[in-house]
Amino acid sequence: MFDPKQKSKIDLEELRTFVTVAQLKSFSAAAEVLHKSTAAISYRIKTIEASMDTVLIERTTRKLKLTPSGEMLFEKATQILEWIQTMPDSLKQVNDGIEPNFKLVFNNLIYDPKAASHLLAHLNQRFPLTVFKLEMAVFMGVWDQMQYNDGQLAIGAPGFHAMSDDFQSRAMGVINWLCVAAPDHRLLTISEPITQQELRHYPVVNIEDSSDRLQKRAPWRLAGQQELLVPDMATKITCHEIGLGIGFLPSAIAQEEIAKGRLAELKLARIGRKPSPLSLVWRSSSAGKITAYLLQLFDAQDPLITPFIRLIDHSEPSDY
Incomplete structure (x- = not known):
C-alpha cells in the first residue's frame, strides 16, 4: 500500500536517465540525448544503484549490460514513463465518458476473424487511448466472460434476457x-x-x-x-x-x-435441435461512449457489423 509519508528512493528524472541509458546502451549517447555530461549521467546511475542497494548495469570496456534487477527496473520504469506521458489524455478520456478498457466478447457461432480484425482497427482508430481486447467464447462461456472477466459488451450472448440487473440486453434473433x-x-x-x-x-x-x-x-x-x-x-x-x-x-x-x-x-425423424436465441448484452454500470457507439453500429446495420449477424434469423423474442 502506498505510504505518503515514505519518501521515494528514486525520482522521475532518474528513471528517465536510467531508461535512456538502458535503451542506448551507452552513457555518452544518453548524455547527448539528455543534454548532460557523460560524468553527470554516470553519477546519476550510481546514485540510483546506491539508493536501491543493487547493481543495475554491468560496466565493461566495450558495452553496458543490464543485470536481472536492471532488466526488471527497465521494464517497470518504461511502463511508468509511458503512462505519465499519456496520463493527461487518458484522464480527459475518462471524464468524457470513454471506457479506458474495453473487452468485446463474441459468441463463437457468429465470430468472423476478418470482420473482427476490421472492427478492432476501426475502434482503435476512433478511440486510440482505450485498451481493447477481443474474446471468443462458447455457449455459457460468453456469459462467464461478461459476469466474471470484465466483459463490456457481448455479441451473441445466449438467450433473449440478461442474467442479472448488472446487464442490459437487446434481442438479435435466433440461430437455426x-x-x-x-x-x-x-x-x-x-x-x-x-x-x-x-x-x-x-x-x-x-x-x-x-x-x-x-x-x-x-x-x-x-x-x-x-x-x-x-x-x-x-x-x-x-x-x-x-x-x-x-x-x-x-x-x-x-x-x-x-x-x-x-x-x-441428414433428414431426421422427430429429432432436432431447437433454435438458439442470441442477444447483444452490455454492462450497465460502466457503459460509456464505446458501448453506445457499438449499439449505434448495430442499429444502422453498418458494414462493420453485418458479418456478425449474417447467420441470424431475425425472429421476434416472443417466438421463443
Missing part, C-alpha cells in the same frame, strides 16, 4: 440448425427420415462450452452416442467434411457447405 454429414457418409444411403437408433451408431462432433464458473451447457448428443469435442467451428466443419462424425451446424453455414458439395443434410 441443420444436421449434416460428409456427402459419402453411410447414413445417406439408408431410407429417410433417419431414426435415433440409426443416428446414435455414429459419433457426434461438438464444441465444448468454454464457461469456467457458470454451469456448462451440454451440446446436442443422443444417449449412448460417442462425442468428439473440438475447440472451434472451423475444426468442427472439417471433421464433418472428412466423415469423422455427424452434427448440427448453423443452417446458413450448413447450406453454404452443402452448396459447395462438401456436406450433405
